[in-house]
Amino acid sequence: xxxxxxxxxxxxxxxxxxxxxxxxxxxxxxxxxxxxxxxxxxxxxxxxxxxxxxxxxxxxxxxxxxxxxxxxxxxxxxxxxxxxxxxxxxxxxxxxxxxxxxxxxxxxxxxxxxxxxxxxxxxxxxxxxxxxxxxxxxxxxxxxxxxxxxxxxxxxxxxxxxxxxxxxxxxxxxxxxxxxxxxxxxxxxxxxxxxxxxxxxxxxxx
Numbered sequence: 058x059x060x061x062x063x064x065x066x067x068x069x070x071x072x073x074x075x076x077x078x079x080x081x082x083x084x085x086x087x088x089x090x091x092x093x094x095x096x097x098x099x100x101x102x103x104x105x106x107x108x109x110x111x112x113x114x115x116x117x118x119x120x121x122x123x124x125x126x127x128x129x130x131x132x133x134x135x136x137x138x139x140x141x142x143x144x145x146x147x148x149x150x151x152x153x154x155x156x157x158x159x160x161x162x163x164x165x166x167x168x169x170x171x172x173x174x175x176x177x178x179x180x181x182x183x184x185x186x187x188x189x190x191x192x193x194x195x196x197x198x199x200x201x202x203x204x205x206x207x208x209x210x211x212x213x214x215x216x217x218x219x220x221x222x223x224x225x226x227x228x229x230x231x232x233x234x235x236x237x238x239x240x241x242x243x244x245x246x247x248x249x250x251x252x253x254x255x256x257x258x259x260x261x262x263x
Contacts, residue, residue, distance in 0.1 A: 058132045059086070064177035065129035068246040074127050085128045086136065092124030093137035093167065097144025100163050101153040110202075110222060111195050111230030113159035114237045117141070118166050118191055122241035125170055134174070138167030158202030162234070165194045173238075180248035184239065187246075191238025192231060199230040 059081040066073045074085055081089075099116035121137050141163050145155065155163070173186035206222065242248060 090140040093140030095120040097141040101148040110226040111233040114162040117163040126245035134167035134171035158198040162198040184248040187238040187242035191234040195234025
């Protein structure tokens with residue numbers, strides 16, 4: 058648990074806090090916990106009023122992928138997911154709440170990013186894997202949100218209401234998840250094989 062992922066560390070655009078130590082240092086765990094709590098706070102407190110079903114993943118995947126870039130260790134995503142759950146519980150005690158879809162994507166994103174990080178040995182695979190992680194996270198969110206909407210039946214023609222939601226949501230959930238994963242991979246990680254080759258030539262980490 059939390060063993061170093063050397064390939065992911067070599068892809069990070071940031072200076073990873075994780076050294077070559079076999080186990081994570083306390084401040085590394087603190088960073089992961091902080092990123093998970095930040096993700097839950099973003100889901101609970103931020104409202105962009107975009108009226109696009111599935112856009113909540115944008116608030117959770119960015120801080121969690123940042124955590125992976127800073128602490129590129131195996132199981133880092135699951136650690137952030139657990140701290141995000143803690144953040145949701147604390148926020149609920151304070152009177153804040155998140156929708157079922159947003160909660161699902163928040164809790165699923167961390168473990169799915171762990172799976173994506175296994176593809177770090179090939180930059181383009183990492184890009185695709187992050188996109189797939191975002192997509193799968195939002196597919197799960199759509200499924201859970203759809204189940205909770207079934208008792209509401211039809212009605213409505215657009216936006217978040219009734220039948221209009223079922224027309225838009227399958228596509229918007231998938232698009233938001235895929236785009237969120239791809240964008241975060243591009244922001245925090247190097248995926249171009251040419252860039253990696255140049256870094257290797259300079260004696261950088263691989």
